[in-house]
Amino acid sequence: MGTNPVTSSRFEASTVRDVAARAGVSASTVSRVLGGTYPVAEATRAKVLRAMRDLDYVLNANARALGSTTNKTVAFVVDDVTGPFYAHIARGVEEQAAAEGLLCLLCTTHGDPQRVLAVVERMREQRADAVVVVGGAWDDKDYRDRMDHFGRALDKVGSRLALIGRPPLSRGVPATVVEYDNEGGAFAMTSHLLSAGHRRIVYLGRVPGLSTSSQRLDGYRRAHEMLDVPVDPRLIVDGTFSRAFGYQGTSELLAGGVGFTALFAATDMVAAGVLQALRERGVRVPDDVAVAGYDDIPLAIDVYPTLTTVNIPHEELGRTAVRLALHRDEHPESQHQVLGTHIVVRDSTRRSGR
DSSP: OOOOHHHHHHHHHOOHHHHHHHHTSOHHHHHHHHHOOSOOOHHHHHHHHHHHHHHTHHHHHHHHHHTTOOOSEEEEEESOTTSHHHHHHHHHHHHHHHHTTOEEEEEEOTTOHHHHHHHHHHHHHHTOSEEEEESOOBOOHHHHHHHHHHHHHHHHTTOOEEEESSOOOSTTOOOEEEEEOHHHHHHHHHHHHHHTTOOOEEEEEEOTTBHHHHHHHHHHHHHHHHTTOOOOGGGEEEOOSSHHHHHHHHHHHHHTTOOOSEEEESSHHHHHHHHHHHHHTTOOTTTTOEEEOSBOOGGGGTSSSOOBEEEOOHHHHHHHHHHHHHTTTTOGGGSEEEEOOEEEOOTTSOOSOO
8 A cells, every 4th residue: 555654754753752753741740631630721732732742652652552453343434324325335234244253333423524534533543444424425625635644544554545435546646446327327317307308306415524425416516418408597496405405495496497307316314305296285296296306215215206316226335335444455446336326217207208
């Protein structure tokens, strides 16, 4: 794996004296901060902690204590464990971790990018064998730079950053990446709706700056371009990946008089809210409006009518990410995988032209 010689030597050399010199305090003061048994002025403590972070001293302290071993744990980092999308990937992660003789530690971030960074940092300090981060990445330079940093830092202590459903890190940064054909799935679904004769297709649930959303919207646009069908900007609606937003967004579209014959929801959870809103307002699906989702979670066959959606291989994503991350030395050329998606046509859409 590629390394950065500057950061590598810095990690290896950091000592209490290094931290003291960087913070401008004595070595005994650093020891007091580390021990936590003697009072230290808050401003001094903050300087020491900043120096420790800059020098990755906490990481090195753990490394010295644990030698070359990891803690036989796979950390699974998700926004919300209650979401079906994450739950089924979690099953794959847990199954593969168990097969490898490791424990699976669940960490939730509640959709906060800074929380993602904090959790990965903590798992780095704890020397998890692999840290699996699931879900889209945010289009933010500082966020990207920090994830790059963690990819390198984890690698230096024998751990591994594994990303599921998000793009690779910067070139040369060690990480395992297992994506699914996100854009291709959206392209196939939009093409399905266009081929059925629909020309005004709402895309409901764009999340600006989130890679998952950007890729799905790219597929939506590409399908329109291929068939030379213009996209009305009013048909692309910003929102969140939630049932509540699906209901609210659909209600607002209907109240605003925006004409459409099909609605492509960003996720199946969004689609569930869409179906409720349409049903309450007497709009027939698929006779008046065709509805499609994305993810193919179990909910898709429980709603009425059953939901046409894009199938994602959830459990296989989890299993593949853990397997490749733990056996990266055996499969160095297979550390970036893209798994296929496909549409599943059910009762909420129809093939006949309009």
